[in-house]
Amino acid sequence: MSIRLKAIERKLQVGQNAGEYRYFLQAELYNRLSEDKVITEAALRSGIPRGTISSSWDAIGEVIGAWSTEGHSVAIPGLGTMRFGVRATSVNDVNKVATSLITSRRVIFTPTPDIKRSLAETTISITCYDRNGKVVKRVNADDEGNVEDPENDPQDPSGSGSGTDEAGGSDNTGGSDNTGGSDAPSFN
Secondary structure: OEEEEEEEEEEOOOOOOOOOEEEEEEEOOOOOOOHHHHHHHHHHHHOOOHHHHHHHHHHHHHHHHHHHHOOEOEEEOOOEEEEEEEEEOOOOOHHHOOHHHEEEEEEEEEEOHHHHHHHHHOEEEEEEEOOOOOEEEEEEOOOOOOOOOHHHOOOOOOOOOOOOEEEEOEOOOOOOOOOOOOOOOOOO
16 A cells, blocks of 8 residues: 655745745545445445445444434444534633634544554555656655654644634544644645
8 A cells, every 4th residue: 555645846926935946745636436335345245235335334424424413422343432523713801702703614623543643554556657747756755754644743732723713523432632733735
C-alpha cells in the first residue's frame, strides 16, 4: 500500500510571494468506491447475503447520522470514532456568547491506534509536475511516518491546534473533547 501525492507547480496569486511559482502537494486522484462495490465486497468476505448487508449498511448510516447530530461520538468498527463539532472564537463576557461566534462546523474523526500505525507505516510517493504538466521528478518517502494527532500534540498542550476554540460532542470517556488541527486549503 502506498499513498500517492503529486506536487504541481503553480503561480501564487496572493500574499507576499504573489507572482512566484511554488509546488503544491495534493493527493493523486483516488477513485471513490461506490456503495454497491463496498456492499458486494462485504457480502463476499462475510458470506452474508448482499440484501442483508445492504439493509444493514443503510440502517448503520441512519444511526450514525442521528446519534452524531445529537452530540454523540460514534464508533466506526476498525477505523475509529466520528463526531460533529464546531470551531469558534472566544469572548470574555458571557453576554457576548452567541452562535455568531461559530466560524465553522466540522466532522471530527479520531482514528484507532491500529489505523494510525498503519498510516505511519504506509509509504508515500510524490510525482512532481512543472507548470506545463511535465513530470520533472519522482520522490519516495524517507520521512518518519508521523501521524497528526492534535489531541496529543506536545507543542499544543491545550489541544486546540489553532487560535480558535473548538467544541465537539461527548465521547463518554470523561476527558476533554476539544480537538485541533488545521483546516488547510485545498489546491485543486
